[in-house]
Amino acid sequence: MRYSLFALAREAFRSHRGWQPVWRDAAPRPHYDVIIVGGGGHGLATAYYLAERFGIRNVAVLEKGWIGSGNAGRNTTIIRSNYLLPGNQPFYELSMQLWESLEQQLNYNTMVSQRGVLNLFHSDAQRDAFARRGNAMLLSGADAELLDADDVRRMLPLLDFDNARFPIKGGLLQRRGGTARHDAVVWGYARGASELGVDIVQNCEVTGFVRDGDRVVGVETSRGRIGCGSVGLAVAGSSSRVAKMLGLRLPIESHLIQAFVSEGIKPLIPGVVTFGAGHFYISQSDKGGLVFGGDIDGYNSYAQRGNLPVIEDVCEGGMALMPSIGRVRILRNWAGLLDMSMDGSPIIDRAPIEGVYLNAGWCYGGFKATPASGLCFAHLIANGSSHPVATELRLDRFAAGHLIDEKGRGAQPNLH
Amino acid sequence: MRINCPYCGERDLGEFVYFGDPVPRPDPSAADAAQRFHDSVYLRDNPAGPHQELWYHAYGCRGWLRVTRDTRTHAMLGSAFASDPA
Numbered sequence: 037m038r039y040s041l042f043a044l045a046r047e048a049f050r051s052h053r054g055w056q057p058v059w060r061d062a063a064p065r066p067h068y069d070v071i072i073v074g075g076g077g078h079g080l081a082t083a084y085y086l087a088e089r090f091g092i093r094n095v096a097v098l099e100k101g102w103i104g105s106g107n108a109g110r111n112t113t114i115i116r117s118n119y120l121l122p123g124n125q126p127f128y129e130l131s132m133q134l135w136e137s138l139e140q141q142l143n144y145n146t147m148v149s150q151r152g153v154l155n156l157f158h159s160d161a162q163r164d165a166f167a168r169r170g171n172a173m174l175l176s177g178a179d180a181e182l183l184d185a186d187d188v189r190r191m192l193p194l195l196d197f198d199n200a201r202f203p204i205k206g207g208l209l210q211r212r213g214g215t216a217r218h219d220a221v222v223w224g225y226a227r228g229a230s231e232l233g234v235d236i237v238q239n240c241e242v243t244g245f246v247r248d249g250d251r252v253v254g255v256e257t258s259r260g261r262i263g264c265g266s267v268g269l270a271v272a273g274s275s276s277r278v279a280k281m282l283g284l285r286l287p288i289e290s291h292l293i294q295a296f297v298s299e300g301i302k303p304l305i306p307g308v309v310t311f312g313a314g315h316f317y318i319s320q321s322d323k324g325g326l327v328f329g330g331d332i333d334g335y336n337s338y339a340q341r342g343n344l345p346v347i348e349d350v351c352e353g354g355m356a357l358m359p360s361i362g363r364v365r366i367l368r369n370w371a372g373l374l375d376m377s378m379d380g381s382p383i384i385d386r387a388p389i390e391g392v393y394l395n396a397g398w399c400y401g402g403f404k405a406t407p408a409s410g411l412c413f414a415h416l417i418a419n420g421s422s423h424p425v426a427t428e429l430r431l432d433r434f435a436a437g438h439l440i441d442e443k444g445r446g447a448q449p450n451l452h
Numbered sequence: 453m454r455i456n457c458p459y460c461g462e463r464d465l466g467e468f469v470y471f472g473d474p475v476p477r478p479d480p481s482a483a484d485a486a487q488r489f490h491d492s493v494y495l496r497d498n499p500a501g502p503h504q505e506l507w508y509h510a511y512g513c514r515g516w517l518r519v520t521r522d523t524r525t526h527a528m529l530g531s532a533f534a535s536d537p538a
Contacts, residue, residue, distance in 0.1 A: 189507050276498035287494040289472065290523070335470045338500040343453045343526075345466040378494045434494040447493050450470055 038194070059226040062235035065093030067263040070097045070321035070417055071255060072270055073242050073278060076098025077218070077397055078402065079270035080225035080236070080418070081410020089411065095234045096264075098257060100241040107273050110340075110372030111329050111403040112295050114308050116153045116213035117178045120169045122427030122441035124381055125176040130425050131408030132178065132212060138407060142226035146216050147322070152307035153213030156188065156195075156357075158202045160419035166208040173210070179180065181209045192309060194360050202313035202356055209373035214307065215319055221406055244281050251390040252282070267430040268393040268417050270409075275374030275396035282389055286396065287378040287434050288450040292333040292371040293400045294342040296350065298364045300324030306319055309357070316353025326364060328354060332374060332400060334450040342371040374400050381451030384412050384422070385431040387417055392433060393417050399452060456531045459513040467511040473497075474506050474518055474534065500524055506534055 037043065037056050047054050070086060072079045075097045086092040097103075115135050117128035134141075135148050157163050163182075170180035184206045185197060188231075197204045227234055237259070246254035246261060254263035271278050279286050300323050310317040318328035330350035333342045347369065355362055377383065377397030382405065387394045397412045398405065411421035422429070428440055445451040454464040457500035473496055492519035500523055507517045521527065 048473070274500075276496070277500055280497075285491075285495040285497060287496070289496050289498050290500075335521075336498065336503055336505065337526065338524050339526055343465050345464075348466075435490050448472070450472070 037170045037434050039145070044175075058223055059230035059236055061215045062096070062237055064096060064098070064237045064240060064259050065235065065258070065264050067254075068235070069094040070264045071095070071262060071264040071267045072097045072124070072268060073255070074270040074272075075103035075223065075236060075238065076224075076272075077104070077221050077406040078272065078398075078413070079268075079410045080222060080229055080332065081406050082268060082395070082413040083234045083236075084225045084232070085411045085414035086418060087229055090414055092418055093233040095229075096262065097229070097234060097236050098262075099236070099238050102238050103226055103236060104219055106220055107372040107374075107402060108222050110219055110370060112317070112319070112329050113215045113218045113304040113403060114153065114213070114317070115216050115404040116308070117176070117404075118153065118155065118169065118173055118180065118208070118210050118213065120172045120442055122172075123441055124442065125172055127408055127412070127429065128405065129173075129176045129178045130411070131405050134215060134407030134411065138221075138224070138291070139214075142224040142228045143228055144220065146220045146224050148216045150215045151214040151319075153210045153310075154183070154188070154191070154207045154307060155310045156204050156207045156312045158205055158313045160205070163205060165316055170208050170440070179210055179212050181211070181368055183207045183209050188209050191306065194358050195309075196302065196357060196359055200358060202311075207300070216398070218403060223404065225410070242278065242281070242432070245392075252392050264391075266391045266393065266417060268395060268413060270395040270413065272375040272396055272398040272402055275375050275394070279387075279394075282387065282392065284387060287431075287447075288375045288397055289336050290338055290341065291374045291376045291450060292337045292342045293329060293331075293374055293376075294333065294346055294350070294369055295319070295327070295329045296347075296369040297365050297367050298326040298328075298361070301326070301364060304361075311353050311357040314349075315352035316350055316357060316376070318354065318384055325367065326361065332376070332450060333371070338373060340371050342369075342374060374398070376449035376452060378434060378447040378449060379439040379441040380443060380445070381442040382409070382429055383431050384409065384416060384426045384429045386416070387431070393423055395398060453526050454528070455507060455517065455519060456528060457512055457515065457517060458531060458533055459515055460509065463509070463512055465485050467509060469508040469510045471506040471508060471516075474504055502529055
């Protein structure tokens, strides 16, 4: 069923009794050409693009819980393409372009809102670094504007511009960046994939892999054995746990990042704003809640909940940036699991086992990458070669020394 | 989360800095030293469950601790000075 103004009007006249389930909850069949492990945004996008772009429709997405129940529903929904390095930026700009056409492509309201992403700077040196990053963005075809303090003051008069320690000198603005509705992205891709014949199998935990010689030819699951031509892992947060079933060790540690939502207030913050002198970022949801976060907790964890020192640090960052939010009450907070890779950049590559492909290491930036991750992973699985914008996101780059370390901090995952 | 320092007692997480897995430095004269350094610098078991890790008691005794902690629950399962025999 296609969504349109006509369909909405028709359903309004018959008390909305005609709406169909958005996607098909399938039972697993004995064999598929491709199995995608992980029913989050990346796994569903991969299945969608396999069917839509590459004509591979005999595909299953296996999800341990229900789709979108992991990190796809735990992020702060920001989309942007403001990276520096040539291994990353063209990939994220492709993702940004896919976001811009996603609703028409999927015929589904993913609430993409290009409300702008503003990174504030507080010193001359930081301005130089941001100007350099802005130029790298422009070279990749993205948009970037370097604002001075007066420009920022017109956009966000509530900020503490003359803070004694962290005066705001300006910002790097990407107007095309913004936010999208994360649950709708999951359902939009699920619907698109399902309509093209992909089986979405929920409550189906992968417990092992079936090998024929050196090759993986199927998976053992809580709903029985399922054969496959090839298998793609899209289980960021838990990649090491799944890879362990294949005898693989990955250049990844699982960490936590916390997110926070305040009570709903009137419109206050027009876009996404990041503090440059600490780690704090904030936007305002359509319901009015302030959505914000900061640093990762910094220790290995699968607990999906964080600790108080980081909460204090995040709130201090918020108070240094915009003291006016000090009386707003926090309604809830939670944590998501991160595949923190050793250089802070993702991996879309073959695994060193025939028939297995790996999509992992998304650190705290997986949501914005969802469309390009799906497209590039599908390209890799369908063609056996990397998509042109994902050629550097290799698993062997750590051994080869071709790291993609945006911050230049070395192999210490909690510093990226 | 609180960490039990053998010298200072049980102290708040905010006093500690996390380093990560206690990976021994490989033998640089080994025939496969490049592979061993790659494995020790980059590859991790990253278990969901008991995990051995190094913490630095920065705002306390400034000792390096080897802590065993369950990564699923944050339960502390033991701690000792890193210099003690494992």
